[in-house]
Amino acid sequence: MLGPEIGIQLPLFDQNQAKIARAEYSLRQAEKELKSKQGIVREEVSAALEAVSMSRKEIVLFRDQLLPARSEAVEYSEKYFDAMQLSMLHLLDARRKLSETKLRYLEVLRDRRIREIELERALGGIIPGRGKSDESN
16 A cells, blocks of 8 residues: 555544543632631621620629619619708719610610521521520620
8 A cells, every 4th residue: 555644543432531631620629618608608608606605794794794884873862862861963873884884784685686586597597505594694
């Protein structure tokens, strides 16, 4: 046989290498996106936990220190007003401060509930370990 010779390789089996490479690339991209979103969720949960913790500390401060102190001030003001040793203005001022403190306490309770709802949203469900005893605070 004389003349030019042409050699062509024909693939007998298509192994889908291009599609496999594309799928592996897509998988790597999805894994990177997943890790990024996990980091965002961790930060969001951490911030929400910190906010709830601060709210609980603030509630304890109001309940255990500020409200009793204001109540005592009103009691003493009433006692000394009844003995005519204190003017009505002082008594009214003590009562006003007690009312303002109670109002602020209720606002703090409301804020804690809002922060707990934000935490539940970040967690994707109800806060674990939260029972009826927490409802009274």
